Amino acid sequence: MARARTCPFCRGVMEGITLERTTGGPLELEVCRHCDGIWFDAGEQFRLMPDATLYLIRDLQANRRERRTQPGTRLFCPRCGDDLAPTYDLCRGTQYQFFRCPNHHGVFFRFFDFMRGQGLLQGLSEVEVDALRRRAETVTCPSCGAPVALPADGCPHCGTPISLLDMDYLTRALRQLEEDGRRSTS
Numbered sequence: 001m002a003r004a005r006t007c008p009f010c011r012g013v014m015e016g017i018t019l020e021r022t023t024g025g026p027l028e029l030e031v032c033r034h035c036d037g038i039w040f041d042a043g044e045q046f047r048l049m050p051d052a053t054l055y056l057i058r059d060l061q062a063n064r065r066e067r068r069t070q071p072g073t074r075l076f077c078p079r080c081g082d083d084l085a086p087t088y089d090l091c092r093g094t095q096y097q098f099f100r101c102p103n104h105h106g107v108f109f110r111f112f113d114f115m116r117g118q119g120l121l122q123g124l125s126e127v128e129v130d131a132l133r134r135r136a137e138t139v140t141c142p143s144c145g146a147p148v149a150l151p152a153d154g155c156p157h158c159g160t161p162i163s164l165l166d167m168d169y170l171t172r173a174l175r176q177l178e179e180d181g182r183r184s185t186s
Contacts, residue, residue: 007034014037014039017031022052033064035111045109051181060111075099095116120174
């Protein structure tokens with residue numbers, strides 16, 4: 001593993017972790033224990049298998065440290081220092097965002113966007129957004145902890161989209177990951 005890198009999001013020091021059971025053998029990647037950010041060197045995000053995805057999620061949640069806020073609005077590549085470009089994609093109809101290095105060094109995911117990109121969190125429907133707005137004037141951002149005044153599409157501080165955690169859906173999705181992992185070892 002290369003030297004410790006600075007987190008593009010909160011500027012904390014990222015730690016290396018090794019994921020077993022990935023396409024092509026063990027995968028070493030860097031995570032931020034302060035903001036749950038994940039840095040994948042070029043193409044590494046496509047090597048994740050269900051076991052590795054589940055391990056990564058559990059590891060991030062079990063090893064959280066004191067939250068840090070983002071010091072600025074620009075995110076920098078931890079390898080070359082160039083500005084990361086915001087990029088959007090869809091998974092099962094839910095939009096998620098990640099940040100890519102213009103020099104193809106890799107991509108950075110915030111935890112909630114990683115979960116959305118894996119199909120584990122769903123975006124809110126218009127009906128759910130309206131119901132949430134009727135029940136609350138503000139919500140707390142799950143990524144940075146800042147208050148978010150409704151109506152808002154996301155956190156004005158860190159950009160995390162407003163999401164509703166459907167525990168039944170998440171439980172089914174995690175069970176499916178575990179089942180897929182068991183099948184891949186057979």
